[in-house]
Amino acid sequence: MLVHGTHSAGAFWMPIARELTLRGHRVVMVDQPGHGAEAFVPESYQRQDLAAMAVEPSPLKGLDLDDYEARVTGIVRRAARNGPVVLVGHSLGGVSVSRVADAVPHLLHHLCYMAAFCPSRVLPTADACTAAPENANAVSPVELMVGDPDRIGVLRLNFRTGDSRALALLKEMICADYPDAAFRRTLAEMQTDEPIAAYAGRAVGRAGRWGRLPRTYLRFGNDRTIATALQDRMIAEADAATPGNRFRVRDFPGASHVGPLDPGPVAEALDSLAPSGFSPSAA
Secondary structure (H helix, E strand, C coil), rough: EECCCCCCCCCHHHHHHHHHHHCCCCCEEEECCHHHCCCCHHHHHHHCCCCCCCCCCCCCEEEECHHHHHHHHHHHHHHHCCCCEEEEEEEHHHHHHHHHHHCCHHHHHHEEEEEECCCCCCCCHHHHHHHHHHHHHCCCCHHCCCCCCHHHHHCCCCCCCCCCCHHHHHHHHCCCCCCHHHHHHHHHHCEEEEHHHHHHHHCCCCCCCHHHCCCEEEEECCCCCCCHHHHHHHHHHHHHHCCCCEEEEEEEEECCCCCCCCCHHHHHHHHHHHHHHHHHCHC
16 A cells, blocks of 8 residues: 655556556555545646735645544555555655554554655654754755745645746755656646645654554665655664664665656565565465
8 A cells, every 4th residue: 555745646656556566466556635536736826827826725724644544544444354454655655654553553564664754752743854953955845835834724836837946956856866857747746735734743653553563664865855864863763662673674775755767676675565475366
């Protein structure tokens, strides 16, 4: 089960999901509320009217991690009837992974964080993680925000911008190593709005629930959104909380925030998390 990150949707996972399906796995790509098939596209965004875009109301305002957890937990409950569930989160999707694992650990086989937030007692929210000193050299989208997030309730970004400086910043933040054509395809899949409450929600897994599940971290070494040093700190703090159950770490040294352009290596890493001796076709 694959959970997308900020300003994204379940379709983000399509290349990896295709690879996993060809290996015989059932794959569910989750859309968080207000994303993907439920996406909100501001009318002003369609017209590229930035003044109107700065104030246009968003139906995502007020959504928070309770809503995200409820969505993912509900899908986990259904999927678990058909076999072991490996729950994977990318970026902001990591907070959903932690919350769901704390809610229904008995329904999960393995947790995987792909360049994702894994909050701790010291850094209990995505906001706290991004503010950590280990993330100081990350590229922030704050200067690209459209409107006042406290007023419209969302962090709104203009992914259709033609401004060369903004595009350069977005590319560095998302996929610095991608060819320009692949970068533009990535931008085309992004959504303008992410509720600010999702970043501020507490997502600290308890040792006796979240902490009892096997977990893997896919560590991206060229990530400019969640800096590699921050990934290392989150791994270390999780391991300190459950010293008898530490992260298995898979390194992707050249990967930027959205992962390698070739989905094969990530799919191979996820494929390896299935139960030993488990045959997808027999589930």
